[in-house]
Amino acid sequence: MLTIWGRTNSVNVKKVLWAVHELEVPHERIDAGGAFGLVNDAEYRAMNPNGLVPLLKDGDLVLWESNAILRYLCAKFGAGSLWAEDPAERAIGDKWMDWATSNLAGPYRDVFWNLVRMTPETRDDAAVERGRTACSALLARVDQALADKPYLSGETFRMGDIPLACFAYGWYEMPIERPHLPNLDAWYARVRERPAFATAVAVPLT
Known part of the structure; x- marks a missing residue:
């Protein structure tokens, strides 16, 4: 086990x-x-x-x-489900895993830590706004990528969708202003429907 x-x-x-x-x-x-x-x-x-x-x-x-x-x-x-056997097909979503870590995680952390884990007295509002603005611009790239496919991994939900969707949960749950990104919104609505998302991801932000 x-x-x-x-x-x-x-x-x-x-x-x-x-x-x-x-x-x-x-x-x-x-x-x-x-x-x-x-x-x-x-x-x-x-x-x-x-x-x-x-x-x-x-x-x-x-x-x-x-x-x-x-x-x-x-x-x-996860062969045949979360794991695409064809390397080219797998790479379509795989790149978004590292993109989420290397690009989105930093500014997201500025928003999350200040709004969720800091007290109002210790919160850095300027850092929140910088992070929110940066995340908004980055997620606009995701929205564009989703214009012609339902998932970051292509036509099927796979491994490559998981990391960004975990960040997206906090992004959509925090009390912040978010840009209108219809393709991102639709993708997030689809991943939220998965039972494993409800079990593993949709827990209170702390």
């Missing part, structure tokens, strides 16, 4: 939990990170020297970095 370390309110942990629920893979989850601590314990650091979540153990394999874990799970358990 897989073992996953991580707290359910982490975007990066949500990616992994969504995949195992989507693929119906038996697993055990251990609370770690944030208020749960554990990540600085010597035993944990021996598995993940970064002291971050998520962390996956599958037999003798110990793996960290959420996108790497997601790719591994989909390759092992």
Whole structure:
């Protein structure tokens, strides 16, 4: 059985939990990170020297970095569903996984941390607005990409849609002004209908 370390309110942990629920893979989850601590314990650091979540153990394999874990799970358990066998088809969505991490995560964090995890007294409103503006511009690129296909992965929901959809949940739930992006809105409505999204992603923002 897989073992996953991580707290359910982490975007990066949500990616992994969504995949195992989507693929119906038996697993055990251990609370770690944030208020749960554990990540600085010597035993944990021996598995993940970064002291971050998520962390996956599958037999003798110990793996960290959420996108790497997601790719591994989909390759092992999701052939024909979340994992496209054709490399070119798979790459269509795969690029959005790293794009979400390298482009969107930074400005999103400025909005999320200040609005959700900071108190009104410690909140940086200027950082919120900078992050909101940057995210709006970035998500407009996603909206354009979705103009001719229902999913970032193409005609079918696959692995490449998961990371951005985890960020999108917070984006749509936070009390902020959002630009009108009809293709993004329609894509988000489609991914929200998946039962595994409700189980793994749609939890209160904390």
